[in-house]
Amino acid sequence: MSDTFYKFVRLAGKLTFWMSAAPVVLGREHLPKAGACILASTHESPYDVALLIVNAPRLLDFVSIVEVFRNPLVGWFYGSLNAFPLDRSRPDSKTVRKLLDRLKRGRAVCMFPEGGLRPGPQSVIHTRRIRPGIGRIAALSGACIIPCVIINSGAYRRPLNWLPVFRTRYGVIFGEPMPPGVDASATEEALVNQLVHLHATLQRALGESASRAASSAQ
Numbered sequence: 058m059s060d061t062f063y064k065f066v067r068l069a070g071k072l073t074f075w076m077s078a079a080p081v082v083l084g085r086e087h088l089p090k091a092g093a094c095i096l097a098s099t100h101e102s103p104y105d106v107a108l109l110i111v112n113a114p115r116l117l118d119f120v121s122i123v124e125v126f127r128n129p130l131v132g133w134f135y136g137s138l139n140a141f142p143l144d145r146s147r148p149d150s151k152t153v154r155k156l157l158d159r160l161k162r163g164r165a166v167c168m169f170p171e172g173g174l175r176p177g178p179q180s181v182i183h184t185r186r187i188r189p190g191i192g193r194i195a196a197l198s199g200a201c202i203i204p205c206v207i208i209n210s211g212a213y214r215r216p217l218n219w220l221p222v223f224r225t226r227y228g229v230i231f232g233e234p235m236p237p238g239v240d241a242s243a244t245e246e247a248l249v250n251q252l253v254h255l256h257a258t259l260q261r262a263l264g265e266s267a268s269r270a271a272s273s274a275q
Contacts, residue, residue, distance in 0.1 A: 059139075060116050060139065062137040062138065063110070063116055063137075063138050063139060064116075066110060066138060067110050067111060067116075070107055070110055070111045071111050073219070074107075074108070074111050076221045077218065077219050077220060077221055077223065077224070077225055078224065078225045078226070078227060079224040079225065079226050079266075080108075080112070080226070080227050080228060080229065081226075081227075081228040081229075081259065081262050081263050081266050082112050082228070082229045082230070083228075083229070083230040083231070083258070083259065083262060084230050084231035084232060084233075085112070085113075085114050085231060087203060087231045087232060087233050087234060088113060088114055088115060088165070088203055088231050089115075089165075089201070089203075089234065090114070090115060091115075091163065092163050093160040093161070093162075093163050093164065093165070093166075093198060093199070093200040094165050094166075094200050094201050094202070094203055094234065095160070095165075095166050095167075095168060095191065095194065095195055095198075095200050095201070095202045095203065096109070096113070096117060096165060096166070096167040096168070096202075096203045096205055096231075097168055097169075097170050097191055097202050097203065097204050097205060097248055097252075098167060098168075098169055098204075098205035098206070098207060099169075099171065099175070099180060099181060099182065099205070099206050099207055099252060099256070100169040100171055100173065100174055100175055100207075101174065101175065101176045101177075101180060101207060101208075101210055101211055102174065102176065102210045102211035102213070102214065103174070104210040104211070104213040104214075105169075105207050105210045106119060107213075108207055108210050108227065108229055109167060109205070109207070109229070110138075112229045113165075113167075113231075115165050116139070116164075116165065117165050117166070117167040118139045118140065118141070118159050118164050118165065118166045118167065119135070119138065119139075119140035119141075119166075119167045120140070120141065120142075120143050120152075120156060120166060120167065120168045120169070121135055121140050121141070121142055121143070122142065122143065122144075122145065122172075122173060123142040123143065123144040123145075125142065126142040141155055141156075143156075145172055145173075145188065153194070156194060156198075157194070157197060157198050160194075160198040160200045161198070166200075168191055168194075170187040170188055170190070170191045170245070170248065171186075171187055171188065172187070172188035176211060181249060181252055181253075182206075182252065182253055182256045185249050185253065186249075187245060187248070187249060189241070189242070189245060191244075191245060191248065192237075192238065192240075192241030192242060192243070192244035192245040192248070193241040195235075195237035195238070195241075195244060196237050196238065196239060196241055196244070198237070199237055200237060201234040201235060201236055201237065202234070202235040202237070202244070202248060203231055203232060203233075203234055203235075204231075204232035204235065204248055204251040204252050204255055205229070205230065205231050205232065205255075206228075206229070206230050206232075206252055206255040206256045206259055207227070207228070207229050208227060208228040208229075208256070208259055208260065208263060209225075209226060209227040209228065209263075210227055212225050212226075212227060213225065226263065226266070226267065228259045228260075228262065228263045229259075230255045230258060230259040230262075232251050232252075232254075232255050235247060235248065235251065
């Protein structure tokens with residue numbers, strides 16, 4: 058495992074998004090600078106990974122779905138970023154052991170507890186549902202959970218939004234660390250509540266940012 062490729066991709070990504078975006082990013086200070094933690098993020102589009110790489114203040118090891126790794130090129134790229142696959146269709150003890158090993162080594166592991174892409178009304182923000190498991194991982198590892206919400210990453214599906222002139226607006230918010238609990242279900246319920254709360258906070262901040270931009274343009 059090496060962080061060199063990740064750092065290169067992050068540098069290139071920062072330049073790309075700096076030119077094309079006008080983001081609102083809140084709560085970076087909540088992600089511990091060192092030590093094990095689990096970043097639990099909403100997942101509305103494939104571009105969430107890129108935005109987290111660019112905006113998180115430390116390197117992240119992503120837990121991805123196994124289907125992504127079936128494409129050799131994508132699998133190589135993700136693997137080079139220290140990501141690893143999880144097969145949610147069956148008990149995957151091998152990946153759970155790898156996940157716990159990364160946390161034991163003090164890594165920051167990013168998980169998408171919704172279990173895949175969940176845009177719009179499918180999102181946990183509306184359904185208030187996530188896949189079980191993250192509470193148990195936190196309890197077994199003793200790692201805190203950092204809730205995270207991303208809004209409007211899907212805008213990058215439109216090629217024009219990569220151009221500097223459009224200043225694509227998106228938002229990322231990192232919540233305060235949640236200590237691991239003995240009751241995994243209670244931890245996961247608390248995580249859902251935090252994600253809903255953070256989404257509302259970020260929406261307000263994006264709205265205020267848009268209003269300020271409109272006023273300055275007049």
